[in-house]
Amino acid sequence: MDDRTCAVTLYDTPAAERLYEMLPLELTFEDFNGTEKIGYLPQPLDTGEGANGVDPAVGDLCLYAPWGNLCIFYQDSGYSDGLLPLGRIETGMDLITEMDSPFTATLEAAPSILVAYFSCTGNTEAVAGRLSDRLAADLYEIVPEDPYTSADLDYSDPSSRASQEQNDAAARPAISDEVTGMEGYDVVFLGYPIWWGQAPPIISTFLEHYDFEGKTIVPFCTSGSSGIGASATDLHGLAPSTSWLSGRRFSGTVTASELAEWVSELSLPEGTVSAKAA
Known part of the structure; x- marks a missing residue:
């Protein structure tokens, strides 16, 4: 699956801006709980606004603040404390969903x-x-x-x-x-x-x-x-x-x-x- 891509839109929030400033990032993701793929950031992400929790849906990119990991949801999930929305997967969600073993993802700023x-x-x-x-x-x-x-x-x-x-x-x-x-x-x-x-x-x-x-x-x-x-x-x-x-x-x-x-x-x-x- 080398060189297959997906597009992510980051929200206009302080936490998402700080994630953008960390790019490029190469992370290893693995399945968690049958609802999401999680990858750990190399350093803590200062959320600034805190993380009160959300009800994540398919395609949501979130930070789980207590563990310091990114979560890409491929299934709708119930409310979870500590989740902070960062963005949305716009295209290529099927690629992420089909990954049933650990995979690496390189996140880079896309051309406008x-x-x-x-x-x-x-x-x-x-x-x-x-x-x-x-x-x-x-x-x-x-x-x-x-x-x-x-x-x-x-x-x-x-x-x-x-x-x-x-x-x-x-x-x-x-x-x-x-x-x-x-x-x-x-x-x-x-x-x-x-x-x-x-x-x-x-x-x-x-x-x-x-x-x-x-x-x-x-x-x-x-x-x-x-x-x-x-x-x-x-x-x-x-x-x-x-x-x-x-x-x-x-x-x-x-x-x-x-x-x-x-x-x-x-x-x-x-x-x-x-x-x-x-």
Whole structure:
């Protein structure tokens, strides 16, 4: 089970912040009481606020203060004194549950991920939503300030708005709002439909509006038949100081498992919570 990963979200509490400051950590977990996996921290975690106890549910990450160990609950459990909630397992809970022998887990700060997308007919929106769920990432829709109508998207009409914009290299349709905290994201998945073999001009607007230096961009697109082709590489010049990974074309009906397989093949920046059999 080497290199299999799960995602954990830590709560915005003093104790969770102190745990975050201890990362990276390599802990050995073992089964306890048929309800949880427990691993002992190398040093006491100052809870600050104390630990009064909770009723833990599947996926809860808690500190058991009297023993100084982390608990990952794979079964709902009754109230227990001394438990302090620290976070939640967002993805990969099945991996933790199936571990029936001691296993090691390396906890590291994960890269902050944004899935940004532009969608007119809902296909790209559907893919972006599944991808965001898989990555436990934030989701941002690129919404044009002047929304597209059906007539605007009539590709057979050379006078339609989409046709004219696509034929104008200087076209930069305005975007209605901003990404909150763009500077805090390490990875941006960027999704769009294919228009005449290229990304819509509003994607250029998006790329030129923010500073992507030091970030990683992963493009993906949707179309009925066209591949991603040069649509992605043609965007590289708009954010030259970023690391671009190879993109892929999907249909609107792509499954979550197919997206997970694609993500597993990407060389994303390190920083995940991983578990492997000991």
